[in-house]
Amino acid sequence: MEKTCKTVEQKIFFEKHLIPDVNILLSDHCNLNCASCTNYAPLANKKFTPFEVIEKDIKKLSELAQNKVARIDLMGGEPLLNPEIVEIMWVSRKYFPSTNIAIETNGILLKSMPEEFWQTVKETGIIVRISLYNGINSVDEIKNFAKEKGADFRQNCTVDDWCCQNEHKIVIETNGGCLDWKYYPLDLSGKQDLNYNFENCEQHCCCCLHEGFFYPCTRIANIKHFNKYFNEELSICEKDRINIHENCTAECIFEFLKNPVPFCKYCNVKSEKFIAWKKSACDKIEWT
Numbered sequence: 637m638e639k640t641c642k643t644v645e646q647k648i649f650f651e652k653h654l655i656p657d658v659n660i661l662l663s664d665h666c667n668l669n670c671a672s673c674t675n676y677a678p679l680a681n682k683k684f685t686p687f688e689v690i691e692k693d694i695k696k697l698s699e700l701a702q703n704k705v706a707r708i709d710l711m712g713g714e715p716l717l718n719p720e721i722v723e724i725m726w727v728s729r730k731y732f733p734s735t736n737i738a739i740e741t742n743g744i745l746l747k748s749m750p751e752e753f754w755q756t757v758k759e760t761g762i763i764v765r766i767s768l769y770n771g772i773n774s775v776d777e778i779k780n781f782a783k784e785k786g787a788d789f790r791q792n793c794t795v796d797d798w799c800c801q802n803e804h805k806i807v808i809e810t811n812g813g814c815l816d817w818k819y820y821p822l823d824l825s826g827k828q829d830l831n832y833n834f835e836n837c838e839q840h841c842c843c844c845l846h847e848g849f850f851y852p853c854t855r856i857a858n859i860k861h862f863n864k865y866f867n868e869e870l871s872i873c874e875k876d877r878i879n880i881h882e883n884c885t886a887e888c889i890f891e892f893l894k895n896p897v898p899f900c901k902y903c904n905v906k907s908e909k910f911i912a913w914k915k916s917a918c919d920k921i922e923w924t
Contacts, residue, residue, distance in 0.1 A: 654706045655889060659740075659844045659854050660694065661685055662724060663713035664861065668742045668772065671916040672819050672923060675858045677713045678916035679865035685847065687720045691727045693845050693880065698731035701886040708732060710762075711740040711854075716749065722756050729760040738763040738809075743773050746781065754785065754806065763807045770913050775810060782808040817913035820855070822924050823904040824868065833905045834896035843893070849877040850889060856899050866920050870902050 664680035666673070697705065708728060715721060716739070728737050739757075743766035757764060764787075766778050775791065782789035787806035818838075837853075844851040851857045856877065859870050876897045878884055916922060 654704050655701055655843060655886075655893070657707045657709060657842055658697065658705055659709045659711050659842060660690060660724075660728070661712060661844065661846045661854070661857065662690070662710055662715040662718040662721065664858070665717065666712055666714040666742070667717060667744055668714065668769070669916045670769070670817065671914045672817060672911070673916065674818075674820050675711075675713065675854050676861035676865075676923070677858075678918050680713065680858070680861040684718045684720070687723055687727075689847055690724055693848060694728055694731050696880050697845060697850075700880065700884060701889060702732060702735075704886055704890075705732065705735050707736045707738065709738050709740045709765075714742060714745070715739055716741050716745040722752055725756050725760050725762050729762065736763070737761075738765045740765050740767065742767055742769065743778065743781075758806050761805075761807075763809055766808065766810045768810055778808065778810050782806075817911050819907075819909050819911045821904045821907050822862075822870070822902050824870065824902070824924060826870070826901040828901050828904055828906075830896040830898075830900045833900045833903050836905050837900075837903070838908075845880070848879055848881055850880050850884075850892070851877045852893060852897055855903070856897070859899075859902075862923060865918070870899070873898055 661675075662685055664677065664683040664685075666677035666680075669678040671678075710721075710724060710728065712718075718724065721739075725737075725739075737760070739762060741764065746764070746766070756762075766773065768775065768778075779789050785806055785808065787808045790807060790809035791811075839853045839855070842853050844854040844857040846857045849857070856872060859872065862868060863870055876899045878888060878892055880889075
């Protein structure tokens, strides 16, 4: 079955035979802990992905598909918690010299980041992208902070913005200003329709590379936290991910992204909706 592209972004990426957005997980945990977090960070133990593992994965991805990756997001959890964030930024730019790269952060730690971090942002052209959360930050706060740093500020960014590298200047951007939160529930029985979920999933453009494996979305890469915390067994099989270090090619990845994976049966896409953002109480109902 051919992939159905529902958004302008998806159409542009897949028509150009691009891997849309590769998320690199720098940490499992977070310092904000949002209810219904799609990466299950409130349920995760404190853990950073080792720098050596990240470098090995990024290097291999660049060998496979350097010019076919539209965007790389350094994320978590909260990526700024990783003490090797500067080194990770440099190695990301080293192996992807012309790809748009962004740090996806809640922004809480930005004011305490050392000058070395900001100098690296400037020299690598990596975008600092701050997510909006009701009661945590606002567009005006982010805009004022950008002004303090002498940074370009952007909001409601387009695909054209994504594909524009920003060398030798600091760019701080934020999402569209919607302070609601998207609820992506799981069906623990695993009885959802794979094809329906695949055709209607909003996360087609949110692939994930983590500890040697390429996943079609971050939820699959992080479901281990949900399973461990709630003693569940939402299984991941060999068809849910690709080991990029074992007989993998760029074409393998493109073909992998064209069809649903077995794990799609756990996603209750029909029940997805916007809810009021709040902090997590680590209750299973937040994800089911």
